[in-house]
Amino acid sequence: MALETSAAVRTSLIEALRLDLIGPSPDDAIHASEIIPQAPSRWYLSGFLVPYEAKLSDRTDPDSNDSFESEITKGASNGDDEKPPETASARKGHFPSSMGLSFLFAPETKEIDVTVSWGDYEPTGADEAEIEAETGLQVTTSRSWKRQPRQANLVISLDPAAKPTEQISLLLHEPDPITQKRIPISPGFRKAVPVPGSKGLELVLSVRPIAQQRGLPDSTYSASLFLVNKRAPVKETGKRDCAYIFQSQLTVKTAIPFIPRPDLRNQALDDKDERLADLQYRHDVEFVVGHNVSATATLCGNPNGDLDRPQCSEIYTNWMPQADVEKVIPSVVEGVNLEIEALGNASDAQTIRGMVGGMVTAYTSWIAQQRAAAPTSPEQRKQVASELLDGAERVNRRIEAGLNALDNPDVLEAFKIANRAIARAIRQRSTHGKENALPEDMSPPQWRPFQLAFLLMNIVGMDSPEDPDREIVDLLFFPTGGGKTEAYLGLAAFTLVLRRLRNPGIESAGLSVLMRYTLRLLTLDQLGRASTLICALELERQQSVEKLGPWPFEIGLWVGQAATANRMGSSKDKDRNSARARTLAYQNGSSSEVPIPLDNCPWCGDRFSAKSFQLLPTPDRPTDLRITCVNRKKRPDGKPKCVFRRDQSLPIVTVDEPIYRRLPCFLIATVDKFANLPWVGETAGLFGKVERYDKQGFYSPAQPKMGASLDKPLLPPDLIIQDELHLISGPLGTMVGLYETAIDALSTTKRNGKTVRPKIVASTATVRRANSQILALFGRNTVEVFPSPGPDRRDSFFAITVPVEEKNGRTYLGVAAQGRSLKVVLLRTYLALLGAGRKAWEESGGARNKNNPADPYMTLMGYFNSLRELGGSRRIVEDEVRSRLEVYGDRTRVDEATGLFANRKIKEPLELTSRVNTSQVAEAKSRLETTFHHEDAKKAVDVALATNMISVGLDISRLGTMVVLGQPKTASEYIQTTSRVGRDDKRPGLVVTLLNLHRPRDRSHYERFQAWHNTFYRAVEATSVTPFSPRALDRGLPGVTVALARLGHSELTHPEGAGQMTQHRKELDFVVEALSKRAEEHNVNMGNQQTEALRLKVRGYVKDLLDSWSNVATDLSENLQYQKEVGKAPPLLFTPLDPNLKKQNKDARKFKAQRSLRDVEPTVNLWLHDPNGEEIESDL
Secondary structure (H helix, E strand, C coil): CCCCCHHHHHHHHHHHHHHHHCCCCCCCCCCCCCEECCCHHHHCCCCCECCCCCCHHHCCCCCCCCCHHHHCCCCCCCCCCCCCCCCCCCCCCCCCCEEEEEEEECCCCCEEEEEEEEEEEEECCCCHHHHHCCCHHHHHCCCCEEEEEEEEEEEEECCCCCCCCCCEEEEECCCCHHHCEEEEECCCEEEEEECCCCCCEEEEEEEEECCCCCCCCCCCEEEEEEEEECCCCCCCCCCHHHHCEEEEEEEEECCCCCECECCHHHHCCCCHHHHHHHHHCCCCCECEEEECCEEEEEEECCCCCCCCCCEEEEEEEECCCEEEECEEEECCCCCCCCEHHHHHCCCCHHHHHHHHCHHHHHHHHHHHHHHHHCCCCCHHHHHHHHHHHHHHHHHHHHHHHHHHHCCCHHHHHHHHHHHHHHHHHHHHHHCCCCCCCCHHHCCCCECCHHHHHHHHHCHHHHHCCCCHHHHCEEEEECCCCCCHHHHHHHHHHHHHHHHHHHCCHHHHCCCCEEEEECCHHHHHHHHHHHHHHHHHHHHHHHHCHHHHCCCCCCEEEECCCCCCCCCCCCCCCCCCCCHHHHHHHHHCCCCCCCCCCCCECCCCCCECCHHHEEEECCCCCCCEEEECCCCCCECCCCCECCCCCCCCCCCEECCHHHHHHHCCCEEEEEHHHHHHCCCCHHHHHHHCCCCEEECCEEECCCCCCCCEECCCCCCCCCEEEECCHHHCCHHHHHHHHHHHHHHHHHCCEEECCEEECCEEEEEECCCCCHHHHHHHHHCCCCEEEECCCCCCCCECCCEEEECCCCCCCEEEEEEECCCCCHHHHHHHHHHHHHHHHHHHHHHCCHHHCCCCCCHHHCCEEEECCCHHHHHHHHHHHHHHHHHHHCCHHHCCCCCCCCCCCCCCCCCCCEEECCCCCHHHHHHHHHHHCCCCCCCCHHHCCCEEEECHHHCCCCCCCCCCEEEEECCCCCHHHHHHHHCCCCCCCCCCCEEEEEECCCCHHHHHHHHCHHHHHHCCCCCCCCCCCCCCCHHHHHHHHHHHHHHHHHHHCHHHCCHHHHHHHHHHHHHCHHHHHHHHHHHHHCCCCCCHHHHHHHHHHHHHHHHHHHHHHHHHHHHCCCCCECCCCCCCCCECCECCCCHHHHHCCCCHHHCECCCCCCCCCCCCCCCCECCCCCECCCCC
16 A cells, blocks of 8 residues: 555554564454464564573573674774774573563552453464474474464552551452452562463562652552563473463553652752753653563643643553654744845845844743743742743843844944855755756745844854953754754854955955864765855855955865865875875876865755866966866856856865965864864964965965065954864863863954954754853853753744644654574664565655655664674675565565565665765765665665764755664764654654663663653763863873964964074963963862862973973974974974884973874774684673
8 A cells, every 4th residue: 555655654664663573462453363484482573471480591592692792893993983882781681581560659549450461372283394393493483373362451459548567459350250369468568460361471569658759749659560471381392482472561551640750860959950951841751661671651631731740541561662752843933034135135224123123022022921831839940940031031132132233334234245145055055956946946045033043142242352242152052953054154154244344355364264073974064065155155255345355255174184185295295195196096087086075066066077176286286276166057048057167166175285375264174173283383374373475375474485474463263163062072072172272362362452252152952061061161151052941841932842743753663672682683673674665665656756755764774883883783784684685575474465575675785984985975975865766766775884973964854764773872972863864854754773681771761761762852961071180181281282382472383483492481471371271260160279279280280391392492402393394303292102202301202292182092902812712701
């Protein structure tokens, strides 16, 4: 039957997966009496209980020794995503004999209704294969088995009013009233109750009173109910499954609602984030927890209208739990004109206020409504709600102030030009991939309310650098896929234009906006979007040179050489990673890698070719890599489809050497690139510290003889954008925080007697304790989260959470199989999803249907916590999945006409990890965007295997299915990663998480699957950033000290300026003050004595480094350079692992600096083997 929507396809996949791995549910009449062609313990993955007294050999999977870990690839590269897999507490498990659930009930509860349902399977008779079988395993795979549905209903009467010394009675109403039994149970004691007609199943019930506890009514009782298989094991060969029970389920109902389980996190009220969570998650409660199985609560409305306490009167066990995470979308504000072009063409500020001023009015009204509806008790929630709404009022005042600032002609003009450029860029990108589409035919682009509000609220800080708004770090906190990028690109465009308008001529050049990321995939993804915007701004500049200056708008990409060349190179060197070598290799066909990290023109979308790249002025000694589009097509009106061709090159700079010279106004960089500051003097130009220029660019004191003199240095950066803030944590975040001290000091200027620093904005979809993290990273103590959260987490005015009935959310499924190896669990899940996806695709028209709703589920994205786990899975996919899938459509029940699956041939899996080079990453993203009905469908991806490289930066709306192997170590990573699928609510996402019950966290999340996923944003962990810890100072302070001194003092910037230290030592007190002050202010939780001790320690450390540097220079008669780059002078700096470091004297050994901020600790993988060659398991 054809499925008309992607949501219906997703439902069919869930049903197929559940039926294939667990079996028929109690209400599945079609398969209730199914006949399967092999033993059910082989046919089904999980959901069954084995006899309690069964031998260990009968309680294990015959494939359990073929563990997933044995498939792990050894020797994987140490990339961002390489970390050892989490060790399970047990290497080998056994099939469960029991499962159950725990819940709380009120003393008024008189009885509970328990339903036990399961399936018994019996062999249908021996056949020739069974008679000839030599082993029990062959028998279990050779005969058919018929299912008998079973169910028993029991009513348990309780007497919670009994005195503690008395007994609580259980009255079991069995099918035969004559056999009613009265079974006494004392509080704190447990009792086993036979399940009627089950031939050996038992219910074990434990009831105990709970001592007084905050959040619980008096005299609350706790109950744990277990179903135990006490049947006698079947010893007959091949019939052990007769004693098993399959598709086991417990359902408990009560007339009086269950009592929610208390959340102990609500007691940590000294934590600001927990106080906020206590308020915002007051409607989210947990009623049940599973044991060996997950448990689900059926929620119902509160008849008393008390929204603070949802009710539940039915709970049940669930072997494959499901949770639907609702979608958060930008809200719509009525009466506001958000058309970007209309704002760009507005005649004056009053017109703009008339178009969008209604947003301020609506926000004011919303705040008033929220104050009226906010909880009034307890006092702590009332206070938190008031504080949140005070924050919203501050934001609203800033938005209004931004609108009023448009009365300034420069601000108004910058706002209008920025809007026009953004609209033009959006229209242009909308035509990509559409053969005959014209930009003017695209729908008029519009702001989302929060995007425009974010721009408006930051106008004052950019217009008046001395204003306190400049010091506020605005944290853009919005779920993945909500439009954060467009919000800060809008602010970037405004900042770039305002700088040009305020500083006519060459003075407006230089780096203005610095955008930083942590992961290569994220950086490359943003490069394409930002490049289109810069192209639009450059076209605007060419039309108004008198306004926007003679120097072009350009964008630079400053990342490691794995993605871009760090030097141009020449015919005399043999550097295979130089821009010259890469370009020539691409042009002569010896390499398929494009010399830059973009495959397509960011303006027209046409693919680059070998002719797109020119080495200028000559290929032998190039100084620039010029990039032009080769699109020669014409529009219907005769105009060229792309204007960036021939003499009009694309304003993109991707090689380090030209970046230092051209100083592009917009620079995209990875955070670890700033480790270059002490090593490369030309980086001074990034902070405006240049002295000379010519038509080729600008020159810092590191190049004293180049160009003509400038009247004054250029301005430092105006705006720093830190995307995905949550990734700046741990060892990397610690080093970034230390180097940030130098970046901040080098970017600081004085204006009208006030210190002016760059505006900092950050964005993330998952964060906790942001204030502490930002203070440690950036030294800013004022943070505003935007959109400002409200008392109701489902509504912040600018963002609302919509029920799944209105917009499809993302569905999470939990799969766990105790006693099975991870290899088997992964194999069965992949086979079911790939086979069911193919069947749905064929039934919906296949390639003939250009809008096939099953297309999003034809690509399976597999996610792994480490490269080692991914390596093992790749072998499984390439071998077993591929071979079995070709005949998986034959997996049918006896006498079943068509099964759940279709036969399928899959291609080699695609990999997205740190060991894939940059050009392959770009190609991989292109392939993932290719649909299975595309004319080039052979590029479409069947299976993609990825690590945390995709947790941010993979924005492909067609992806619908992800399988996560093992719970990631942090909730943040889990949320970010799984947000890669289902970004379009019309193509909703399905995430299947394979959990290892031998890992405590996996077990906890599985047994509490529904409740945990409903509140998993609350589970986001706080990040750790300790830039002034002893280890961080030891590894990072020498590099930061040298960077700040070298780039902050023009006489020391030249490569041989290191030797001039003896002459300028007394002029470097600013280095000591900057670092000691940052150390003093970086942590408000430190006491006064600790703070003072740290300040003195850092002060002494820095002074000692400067003195030692002076001593080294004196010893060498000032014949010293920072690294070996000119002449024969010895270097000051060494990498920590440089063997020459040990040969230096005591003073010189202090100057070790990293080349990358990721080089925090050297790592090595060890595998231990015994004398027989067997690998030794170790927890070390």
